[in-house]
Amino acid sequence: MNSTHDIPDPRPVYARAAGQLARTVAAVGPGHLSAATPCAEYDVRALLGHVVGGTRRIAAVAEGGSAEGPDVPAWTSEVPAEEWPRLYDEASARLTAAWADDTLLDAPVTVPWGRVPGRIALAGSVMETVTHTWDLARALGRDQELDEELAAFALTVAQRALPAEGREHVPFGAVRSAPQDAGAQARLVAWLGRDPEWSAPTADR
Template sequence: MDPLDVLRRADHRLVDLVTTLDTTDLDLPSPCSGWDVRSLLSHTVASIDAFAAAVDGGEGPTEQELFSGADILGADPLAVVRGSIERSQRAWSTITDWERPVTSVLGEMPAGQAVGIVTYSTLIHGWDLAVAINRAVEFDEAEATLAEQVGSALVPALRPQDLFGPAVPTDGGATPTQRVVAFAGRHPF
């Protein structure tokens, strides 16, 4: 599984969803408690920027800014999302050694782990955005596999900080996407 390929697909889906937004959609509630679409999308973009900064050495949000949900979209959310994704793609395309350490807002880690985390974040928050604007999202096999691998380590570590809710029970008929988002504390049904 090529980590950049999965990141590109997650980024592409996010841009596709944002192209459908109108200004009233930004005020809709999201599946993330207390956050509307604007704050959810601002956090998603801040996450993309934070991990791009870990690779390109440019400016990125602080941990406090990352989790504040403060508006960074301005009057043209699509341009902001596209700009952050373009920066991220440029930064990640320079990595040739996925074991190379990078320092992110979550600390130092191998580049492969960092790209997995930002991909996971984009997948989960893309799903959150889709739910908020009443669109359907299903992860493909590679996306679901990455999300299950990254989520199994990341989510339990961040639950004590209330960054993820408790896992939502699913049954044997749950799709891979439903299992991924339920583990992240979302109600997939």
């Protein structure tokens, strides 16, 4: 995903995606934190830490800082369920403010997947946000309410940024099959190596 000519300003899409994720985070209760998610390496608590930490890192990129940092911050284990909505809201507000300058969209920035124009970095953040919203919503049994337009945008980004082959050095599994009549959300998660039919064995629903 190297050309910027046909990539619109991702900021309005990010705002919608962040709002959708915020509503999902607000549904997390204490009994959910140790529940499994479609990301085998994350329970709900670790997924929340990954999301908040990643959002802060993309904000830091626009602020002139670094996107480096632990995948799951150490403080994650100490956060009670009721604090996660505030932490995510603060992180997404910081990201929005950091990317407010239009000139950043075409300025080169360094993110974990390379040095790219800002709009591509932010489009990648939309993909991450939408995908992890599905991860969390599916863990909570709330994925039927997700926005298919957001998933379609994220799927386009994913297919341009992440080829089907040669995934040995990226944190995504092999492409999985999705039902022929599957919507954008199922096709997105299948492209990113998740099982679209995954269901949580112990989610408190």
